Amino acid sequence: METFDYPVVGAGSAGCAIASRLAEDPAVTVALIEAGPTDHHMSIWMPIGMASTVRNAGPRNYGYYTVPQPGFNGRQGYQPRGKGLGGSSSINGMVYIRGHRNDYDDWARLGCTGWGYEDVLPYFRRSEHHEDYSGRDDNRWHGGTGPLRVSNLRSPSPFSRRFIDAAIQAGYRPNSDFNGADQEGAGFYHVTQHRGERWNSARAYLHQGNAGDKTLSGGRSNLSVLVETQVLRINFDGMRATGLTVVRGGVEQKLAARREVIVSAGAFNSPQLLLASGVGPARELLDMGIHVVADLPGVGKNLQDHPDVIVNKQVHSLDLFGHSFGGFAKLSMELLRYRRKRTGMPSSNFAEAGAFIKSRQGLAAPDIQLHFITALLNHGSDRKKLGHGYSCHACVLRPKSIGEVRLRSPDMREAPVIDPRFLSHEEDMTVMVAGVRAIRRIFAQQALASAGGRELFTDEFGPGDGDQQAIEAFVRERTDSVYHPVGTCKMGVDDMAVVDPALRVRGVQGLRVVDASIMPTLVAGNTNAPAIMIAEKAADLIRAGG
Known part of the structure; x- marks a missing residue:
């Protein structure tokens, strides 16, 4: 039996961060346990590689599906989740968004003391190394010395600029920094890249920038990174978590924990592991034949995600990704450019620009996020048949x-x-x-309309706001997740809370959950940066004995 002070389950956005921060203390030993492979692969480092990884289940993507959804006319939803070092930060759209300050202040109002916006802002800044503030630590909103590289896009498509101009023409304000003083408006997204390469959490916190790190741990002897190791359950002695049972190389073995077991397996696998280990709603566990360690009714409940619908416009332009002879010829040249300079279309994250807008007047904060995509994309559609064009996601925040x-x-x-x-x-x-209506209004503005083209799937709605029933039918037929699941091990002080504000699992000892599953409510934006923030704060809580 191998023994560590802190076995950490899951090497995703939060897992890499918490393992690395705990290992900064040379007096402790940390094991980071990951079911998938390493992240040493071109499909991860080259940004456009996500076109293959995110849509296909395989060694780096669990590729989950939901049960049939009545709200989707009985369709299943697709739920990609990263598998391997970096987790979903290895296959995501690299959009760096923290959410709205009200999100975190709401957490504090729900009883999560220490999780208000001013409490968590220092942890966002500590994690971040924004290229505009590199080497500095004097900016109110951004960090310039952290491990997570954040940058502006090196080679944005001219259509992304057109989208921003069209949004302004439609009456929305410009915004050059969605993570600054105000979230509302339209602009370019900041991305988790450095010099045109994806900067996932493994590269930030484990390899420490070295893409070919063979030790997987930045050479730290007190941090063991165990890839292709499947955790089967958490082991308990009475009510105390004492370690893990895992499978490595086809052999079942145990890993012991001197101090704590930390679960960072994400919004789906963290509650799954607690349930499989006897922590959860007693009736459900007994029905599965699982011994009940702790009756926690909230485990697996409170799942929240951003529903997302996409509007497309077909435009034949080689400045946009698409399936055509000319498109492949241009992309071949762009790949050569990328190899030399790390610029060009392969450095794109596809979702280059976007907006945070309000569905109606009087709201305190935006309730819709738009992602403008430099390709034709639609949930369930075959891109090969669509040709060139652009798309825009709208999700309910x-x-x-x-x-x-x-x-x-x-x-x-x-x-x-x-x-x-x-x-x-x-x-x-x-x-x-x-x-949907906001996107169509933006698409109709001169900045985009002057490029020509035609809407796909939504052109029958008619001019203006379009037919309400037709749009609702379109939404039910075309909506899916935008892949931001949270909340299934929620933090709080009520009876359905799974962890307390120090992220300790209620009713047991020596066990914490540290990832996006602890969010009591979904933040207004992409969830990668908040997951890393949670790990940064958790490291301080653990070191302080909280």
């Missing part, structure tokens, strides 16, 4: 629909049952319709 994650079996090697209950709350549909 504060969905009212709440779902759950359950066990399919006690075996962690089987996918969990995922039921987000998308569009089960009528207010989510209202906001989705507003998002």
